[in-house]
Amino acid sequence: MATQKSKQWALAARPVGMPKLSDFAMSEAEATDPKDGEIQVRNSWMSVDPYMRGRMYDRESYVPPFQIGETLTGGAVGKVTASAHPDYAVGDLVTSMAGWREAWTAAPDAMMANKVPQTGLPDSALLGVAGMPGLTAYAGLLRVAALKEGDTVFVSGAAGAVGSTVVQIAKIKKCTVIGSAGGTEKCNLVKSLGADAVIDYKQHNSYESLLGALKAAAPKGIDVYFDNVGGDHLEAAIECARPMARFAECGMISQYNATEPTPGPRNIIQVVGKQLSIRGFIVSTHADMQPQFLQDMAGWIQSGQMKFEETVMEGIEAAPEAFLGLFQGRNKGKMLVKLG
């Protein structure tokens, strides 16, 4: 196959606070014929994820910042359309970090591409429940928070890609689960996934009100907090933590667009007396769990114990809007852009 046209997105400017559509710029490029060792791939799906906001700041972090004018990257899944690499054939299914574009040509390693075996799952699941967000939930809950049967688990962002998987893994592991999400529709989703109690944080406009709701939902306290949002939720979780409780700090989306430092939890002193363990983690650190994760997850999906929801926007043009939607709470489950 010959050169393909590909629309792609870059930062036009570094967002200040909440990102705007004008912070992004689309351009047309070409996915050339592959040279030796390269493959050409047409993406069918791309992922937008909260962690990308962090890469839009110009600062040192665990991944380098996005540069203005450089094509953005992120999770994507697609099919090989031409190959000059011995391990790849036309039609192979490939996950990669070459998102935010329709097609691409590169050496697989340069795009962290991996050929995907047949799983029986829809392709989009490879970016969600059976992909990075799924492994994040799995590793965070089972390893970082050392989940035990019978634990009372609190998870924020419970209707999101990671959170909704956390709810279900915790239920599979025979735990009591309290999920927090924003709005009736999302709360209904979390409930339908098996959560024992749901907190609609939009009904609680103050820390005290949120704390009251958590205390009512977990009168004996919580053993595990899976944190996706930080802020008041974190402070309430510390307040309700039982002795020896474990916190898996996955993200703090409430803080991602803050333009000034925000005060940390005022009750952090309880970490000492309650002997809390508060551990941050990044999914790539736990890549060794991937084989066991995929095996467990495929089994849970097949047995009907694991459901997944997707919010889909259509076409490469919609990618920035999909990304912004993450911070407006527009997604139930995994937010995806359909390209193919």
Add this chain to the structure above:
Amino acid sequence: MATQKSKQWALAARPVGMPKLSDFAMSEAEATDPKDGEIQVRNSWMSVDPYMRGRMYDRESYVPPFQIGETLTGGAVGKVTASAHPDYAVGDLVTSMAGWREAWTAAPDAMMANKVPQTGLPDSALLGVAGMPGLTAYAGLLRVAALKEGDTVFVSGAAGAVGSTVVQIAKIKKCTVIGSAGGTEKCNLVKSLGADAVIDYKQHNSYESLLGALKAAAPKGIDVYFDNVGGDHLEAAIECARPMARFAECGMISQYNATEPTPGPRNIIQVVGKQLSIRGFIVSTHADMQPQFLQDMAGWIQSGQMKFEETVMEGIEAAPEAFLGLFQGRNKGKMLVKLG
């Protein structure tokens, strides 16, 4: 031996903010002749420790609060003066929680009393470097913070009973050590214990200034933070933490007398990206390490690798003043009251 007179201290009122001498009341009581299963002990030393402040609040915690008018408790060491217990003989050395008094009669269990084998150490060391503060340093550094050879370790309250032991254990384990303490005299002590760098926090009146000093002392960042003080020190430690750094949260003395909640670290979001582990602990949880601790500590003291400093006040009358001194930074090393 017959009944002994014993002066003892109780709370006269719950302290609000910084405790005052008038919050304490002394009375005279008697240590009676021991009844069956009891021992009579004359204390030679008692301990005052920062954790006692927490027990002066009327709130649920890992140990129940002190009650107004009830004799205070705390670490003490003394000698058996009469015994009606088969395992104890007159002259036996005993550690107990029956501090804040000159003499006492009770069943050993009721006072958490333990007969102490001959160690060759001075009795007072059993309340410090070879006692609870020593084990706190040992367990916090080696287990909670999972210290590794070559780590860069930051410890606050480095001239205190726990901190000064942390400094020396970390040096024995071939680590680079930065200690923070208040004032030239204490900083000189920390330096003399082997610290590679010392920060006199009294020379740094703002968070930014403290942070600058820590960055200068640890230009490549820190791997371990042993926290005795909380507040700005904790925030600066998060800021300077390397990826995967481990924090042993032993205490937050800067917060103990706060009358209102104080903001937590404004950079707590870094816990996620740096994958920090922030773990609170209480020494009693790690009591299983006691035999190994005593063996290591006795060896280190004998070989001259472990030094210890004591600040001694004389007589039971001085006990509240000694306790208040902890919050005024009046102690170098372990603060003790000599009773015998």
